[in-house]
Structure formats: structure tokens, C-alpha cells
Amino acid sequence: MQHTFKHKVYHVLEVARGKKNGVNWLVNILIMSIIALNTVAIILHSVRSIRREFDEVFVDFEYFSAVFFTIEYCLRLWVCTENEKYKHPIWGRLRYMTSTGGIIDLLAILPFYVSHFTSDTGLIRILRLFRVFRLFKFSRYVHALRVIEGVIKEKREELVLSLVFLIFLLLIASSVMYYLESPAQPRVFSSIPATLWWGITTITSIGYGDIYPVTILGKVFGGIIAISGIAIIALPTGILASGFAEHINIHKKEREKHRFCPHCGKELP
């Protein structure tokens, strides 16, 4: 019956769990391999010598990938109604299309089709860039990210605050530095937006060396900002460290929740 076949397809496309065997697992591996090959193709295609040598291979592989991902997308759209969340034949499918997974899958194939309707090299360039987002198709298969995701979600508020702190320090630092350094280096510290680049490379301690203060006042202020940058980097680290520690404690607590003395039977405090 069609229903049974549809249900089978749904389960085959689902993320494989448990035993590493069967059609489900093989299809998973196949999709992941093609995503990985796409990643390799995108990287190698950017190297001129390789692009020239194997131009046809890249074009063929792109056609193959587009067709493969289109079939995958259509199948997913067809069978998604098997999932309780997307049960309704029309609204359910629309909801699936606007889910994170659905959007990623669409973005992975759309550029290929759009590029056939334009001859604008600038637009084709941008569409080519969008193929990078095929990497995000991987996210469906990385279960283990859940622990990290969980910790980040629980500490979201504090992490966002660290970012607010960082942006605040960045704006103040860059504005003041612009006033201190622009008279001495009018070309390098040409505006506050240009100085923001200094701010970022300093607070994140990258220091490319393309922009740095040369006046005494600028160096004194830059030094203070550099030291403040340590604290700004220490904040999210400390937050995440406590988040991971807490996560472990919660797990332990859950295991230890109901303990009783095995001899007298009374609950232990």
C-alpha cells in the first residue's frame, strides 16, 4: 500500500539512531557523504589551477548534487506528513517548509535553479556563495551537539549579556581611540567605524598589526582596553564553565534523587 511505502521512506530519511545497520543507516551515510563531497568541491573549486583542470567534473558534480538534493527535498516534503507535527497535507507541509531544516534544504538547491535564469556574473557569484550553506545540512545528523546546545541555551541570558558588554566596550573604546589617534594617523584611524576594526582586533587579542595606536595617549588607552579585553574573554568562558559543571551536577542529582537507607528503609536526607 502507498501509505506503507510513504511511511518506509519517512523512516529511511529519518536520522539513524541505535544500531548502525539497515537501509536507514546507509541512506544517512549516503546523504552525509554527498554533503561532505560538496564541501570539498566548493573548497577545491576556488583554487584556480584545480578549477581549470577539472572544470567539467565540477559542473557535472554540481548537476548531480542539485538533482540529488532536489529529490531528497521533494521526498522529505512528501513524507513529512507522517510526522505528527506536520500532519495536515497543506498546512503541515507549509510548516515543514518554514522549519529550520526545511529552509536549509531549500537554500541548498534554490541557488542552482535561480542561476539558470540570470546571466549577471555578480549574482551568479553570490548564488555560488550560497552553496556554502549546504554545510548546514550536516546539522541534522549531529546529535551530540545537544549537550553543548543545552548548556548554551541555559546560559543564553548571561552569554548575551557578555556580548552586550563586549559591544558596549567596543563602542566606547573605538570612539575614544578615534579622537585620540585620528590626528596622528588620519588615514588609518579615519573614522569610528574604521576604529571599530581596531577595537575588535584588540579586544579579541588578534592584533593583525594593520591598525594600532602610535601616540602615547593612544597606547595608554589601548593598553587599558587590551587588559579589559581579557575580562571580556574571561566572562563567557567562566559562564560556560559553570554551565557545564551545573549540567553535570543536575544529572548527578537526578540519579541520587530518591535514596533510602537500605537497612532501616528511611529516606536519606
Place this chain on the structure above:
Amino acid sequence: MQHTFKHKVYHVLEVARGKKNGVNWLVNILIMSIIALNTVAIILHSVRSIRREFDEVFVDFEYFSAVFFTIEYCLRLWVCTENEKYKHPIWGRLRYMTSTGGIIDLLAILPFYVSHFTSDTGLIRILRLFRVFRLFKFSRYVHALRVIEGVIKEKREELVLSLVFLIFLLLIASSVMYYLESPAQPRVFSSIPATLWWGITTITSIGYGDIYPVTILGKVFGGIIAISGIAIIALPTGILASGFAEHINIHKKEREKHRFCPHCGKELP
């Protein structure tokens, strides 16, 4: 009655809490928007091409902002007596003026007025810089900073000590490096204060590349300092991490506070 109106104004200017609705909340959003627009204006004004194109817009917006913040400041000063802390009509208002919020609000408008009494371009430049402190007006609205503030306050002593460690290492490192490198690079390592810049860019691991040792001894010593710098950065991170972990434990303890003796059933202290 006037008192009722004054009280209403006081509550409208207060930081909105709870339900996101009503005049109070709208006034909060309005003030925050104008602070944000001021931030954008300060940043864009520093870009020469934008400054030239929209010079009048910037001047008009500056006049508008100054008037707006002046009215806000006067209203806050008028109604602050509604607060128990600043009850007295004269001393209370003076106390409010010298509170952190009062000083920030005054500094946000003062440069505008002072700049009208001078034609010294240097002074006007500095007054322009002071407009950056309008960003600090935001601090009134960021409640959530309290957790981070709380952790930093509790660990203040250890964090200050980390800073003392850092300054100590900085002074020793720069003094020794000056003696090691100045004979080889008399222009770059021209004095200990100049070498302090090397010390900061090394210990914070920025490394712009404008100043670094070239002699063997200088590199050996620089390497030791660079590795010590890891510890100096690890210290505040470790302190903050334990601070956040402790903070969470305290919260848990507070929730668990009302515990009962499992034997006699009475509440435990």
C-alpha cells in the same frame, strides 16, 4: 493636584518592569531609542563623506538631542524627591545630582552648552568626545547586568589581585626587556614606558607586530613572559568561572532553604 502629576511623571520616567505596556514602557523605549540614535550619529558623524553630505541633519539632531536630554534631566531633578532616598527638596536633589545616574545625565548635556561659550577647536573636539558618554545612559535600563555585576563584586578582591599580578609582571617584564633589547633596537625599545607597550601586547597575546624582541636573550625572556601571560589570563577566567558556579549554588541553596529535620519534622534553620 500637582503632587499627583509629579508622582505620575516620576513613575513614567522610572525603569519599566513587568508588563510591557503603558506610558511608562513607551517613554522608556523612546529614551532608549534616542540614546541609540545618538550612538549611531556619533559613529556616522566621524565618517567624512557622511558628515559632509548630511552636516545639517547632524546639527539638527544634536540640537534636538540636547533639548530632549535637558528636559529629561530637569524632569528627573524635579520628580526625584518622590523617591525616599532624595526626599529633601534641596539636599535630596543635590544628592541626586551627585549620584551615578545624575552625573551621567548631566555629562550627556553639559558638553553641548559649554561648546557654545568657546571657539577653541581643540576644546570643541574634546567636548564632542564627551558625547560618547551618552552611551552610559543605557546602563539605567540593563537590569540583567546584575548577575554579572554580582559575581564581579563578590570576586572583586581576587580580580583586583589578578590585576596587581598583571601589573607586577608587566613592570618586571618591561624593565628587564628594555635592558635586553634597547642596545639592539634603540629606536623601538627606546625606554621602559615604550617597552610597557610591548609588555601589554605580549601578555594579552595581541601581538600587533610593531614591537618585538630580535636578540636571542630577548626572545628567550620574551618567550617566558608570553607563557606566563597564559597564567595571567587564566587567573581571572578561573576566578569568574568559580564565581558563576558559586552564584548558582547560592541560588540553589536559597531554594532549598526551607528544609525540615527528617526526624522530628521541624523546620531547619
Place this chain on the structure above:
Amino acid sequence: MQHTFKHKVYHVLEVARGKKNGVNWLVNILIMSIIALNTVAIILHSVRSIRREFDEVFVDFEYFSAVFFTIEYCLRLWVCTENEKYKHPIWGRLRYMTSTGGIIDLLAILPFYVSHFTSDTGLIRILRLFRVFRLFKFSRYVHALRVIEGVIKEKREELVLSLVFLIFLLLIASSVMYYLESPAQPRVFSSIPATLWWGITTITSIGYGDIYPVTILGKVFGGIIAISGIAIIALPTGILASGFAEHINIHKKEREKHRFCPHCGKELP
């Protein structure tokens, strides 16, 4: 009897524990000293002036080391059957040869012998490089690494995920940056693999200054990646911090293990 002598040799070659005395300990110190001297020799040999001056010393020391390590390897292979794990005279010895320690010991001497059968300077150069792996012979003697190894092993999953995160960010960041910057700097950002170098030096906050964006869009995107890089560095730090904290708690728990029910006095499980 031969067996007794073989057993003695086995114990003498074993890693010394407890009292710092006896033949066992002396042989340990001797082997470690020769590994250390080899490290020093490798480093000094790369300095041209020293190499020219003391060329014969290096050659002699290399012969001596090769002979010494060969004797050590043969003895270890001979006596390894004393260990329960490698009991069988043939399969046991083969198993020992393919164990981590066995491979390291073989790699430490093999290049010396292979280099006698070739006159290809390129190959000799590579064989010379392999002598660096003599350093790994140290690993047998560093017991204390176990705590760190234990923590890393327990947190392996999360640490690998941090690495997956990092590689994912690296690929996305480099691909996008290549499309943004290659038109402005076609020589520096010549391909995505070349841009990966920018990605690594940015996310790890090294910032050599040989490759960085110059366009506005490139700087905006680069800034976002730089700030994301903080999180990527904060993740493993947080994971390791919680790992060390957990490790300590487990030890404490183990010490507290034998606890008794305060009411009936019997031991708790």
C-alpha cells in the same frame, strides 16, 4: 638461571615507582638522560654554526644513540614475554611490537638504519625529521599525565564536538570571506584553502598580519567571526574546567564512600 636473569632485566627496564633507588631507578634515569640529550642534539644540530663546529660529535652521538636505543629495543622485545599481556613467545612479541610503546621505540631507531640504504638527500632529510619522535619515548615515564589524560578522556566527546564546531565555523567563515575579499585582494585571498589560513589565525586569535580583510564587508564579517572565535575558545576551556572540578568531586566522593546511616548506624551503600 636464564629465566631469573630475564625477569631481572624486565624489572630493571620497567618504569621505576616508589623508592628512588636501585638499578631500576638508575636505568630509568640513564634512558631519560639519553632521550633528553637526543632532544638537545636535534635542536643544536639545526643551528648551522654549531653543526659545522661539532659535526663529528653529532655523528658520533647519533651512532651511540642508535646503538643504545637498538639494544634497549631488543632487550624490551626479549623480556616482554614476562608481562602477562605479551606472554606468547611469538604472538605476544608481535603484539608488543604493535603496541604504542613498541612502535615509538621502533620509530626511534628505524630512520638511522634506513638512512644507510639511501643516498637521496630529500629522504635523508625526512628520516632526520623522524628522529624528533624520539621525544615520544619520554611518554613512558610521565605518570602524572594520568590525571590530565583522565579528564580529557572523560570529556572526549564534548572536546571532539568543540573541534567539530571549530571546523564548521572555519569552513563557513573561510568560504564566505573568500567570496567577500578575493575581488579586492585576489593574491592574498586567492582560494578557499588560502582563506582557511586566515580563518585559523583569526579564530585562534593569533593574527600574524599576513592575511586580513581590507574591504568594509570583509571587516564586518571578519569581526563577527573574531567574536565567535572567543566562544569557540571558551567552549573547551569550560569543558575542561568542569572536567577537573568533576574529577575532584569523584575523588572526594570516593573518600566519603564508607558512610553510615546516622540513625541505625549501618554502612550506607
Place this chain on the structure above:
Amino acid sequence: MQHTFKHKVYHVLEVARGKKNGVNWLVNILIMSIIALNTVAIILHSVRSIRREFDEVFVDFEYFSAVFFTIEYCLRLWVCTENEKYKHPIWGRLRYMTSTGGIIDLLAILPFYVSHFTSDTGLIRILRLFRVFRLFKFSRYVHALRVIEGVIKEKREELVLSLVFLIFLLLIASSVMYYLESPAQPRVFSSIPATLWWGITTITSIGYGDIYPVTILGKVFGGIIAISGIAIIALPTGILASGFAEHINIHKKEREKHRFCPHCGKELP
């Protein structure tokens, strides 16, 4: 009586604790001020323009400091017998002289006297450098360092291991990188010791930009080392974070150790 006077001097020179008052506290402040002034003098003396202008002031201040610290040293040596640890008039004083504090105090004055017996500018330069160690005289007064010192001491073993890890990675990385890069950049990567400088600036993520790989293999290997460097920096941070957390828990445990139910009087588990 002399004894009473000696005892008084001993207490006046001791580090002040508790109430900020009395001769003891004033003498402490005086000594600290003179150490701080010496630090300022050392820094300013290195600036040529200031040195030329105020040369006599520096000379006078150096004479004053040397005399002051000599008197302080002699007094400490005279009264140290009041301390139980250094009771014996001869051996006690010798033990005091070889204690950390005694050596620092001696090193703070010795260079001044030695410099009078030599006219070798090189030696005088080095002696001048040794005055930097006068900063260490501060260490006597920083009580609060004890918490940090305690944590570092307790985690000494793990921290030393992190350092061993770092040095091991450094040696392997630099040796391999030398073989990979020296053919392409024979001047920059001239030897393994020269490449160690690359290793340090990379693992600590400083990246001055004076030395970095340019070949593809060198960049691939350099990237791996750069990412490993994150782990190497994460290790001590994680260790210190767990150390601080543990320190706090121990304090809490001590406070909570003996708790009893206030109603039934039984000890709480």
C-alpha cells in the same frame, strides 16, 4: 632597656595587620612609598629626555634609597632574633639572610655598592637592571595574594604538567616546522631554536607577524598546532577554575561541618 627597644623596632618593621594606625602602620606606608617611588624612578630614568633634565634628582634619590634600604636591612637583621625562627644570634641571622625576604632585601642594595667598585659600563648597566628587583620588596606587604597562592600551590602538580605538555608540544611543533619551512624561508626559519620563537608566538596566540609559515604544508601543520594551542591554554585555565571552586567549597564545608538540628539536638547528616 635595650631589649624592649629592639622588640619595639621588630614590631614596627613587621607587616601591619588590623587597625590602620600607629607607628607600625606609618612605617609600613613609608617603606611602600619609597619602593613605589623607586619603581617610578626606574621607569622614568629610562626615558632619555627626562634622564637628561633631572639627572641630579635621580642620582640623589638613588643615594637616598640605597641609604634608606641599607638602614632597613640592618635593622631587620638586628631585630630578626626577636622572631622564634631566627632566635640564635649568629645562625638565626644567617638563616634570615638566606630567607626569601632577606635575599630580596640584600639584592635591593647590593648593586648600589658594587657599582662603586667598577667602571665597566656593561657591568654598571646590569647592576642598574638589578634595581628592578626592588619591586619584589612589595611582596612582603601583599597578604591577599594568599588565596591565589594557595590555589596555585594546591594545583601545582597539574599546572606543572600543563607546562610540560606545552614544552613538549613546543619542541615537536618547532622541530617539524623547521623541517617543513626552512627550505622555503631559510633566513627566517634558520634553525630549530629560531623556530621555537615561532612556536611560542603561535601557541600563546600572540602572532607578532615576524615569523610564520608560507608553504602549504607549513600552513597545514601550523594550523593544527594553532588549534592545539587552544587546548594548551584551556588546560591551566580549567585547572585554576576548578582550584578556585574547590577552595570555596572547602571553606563552605568547614563552616557547615558541625551542624545540629536546633529542635531535637541530633547532628544533621
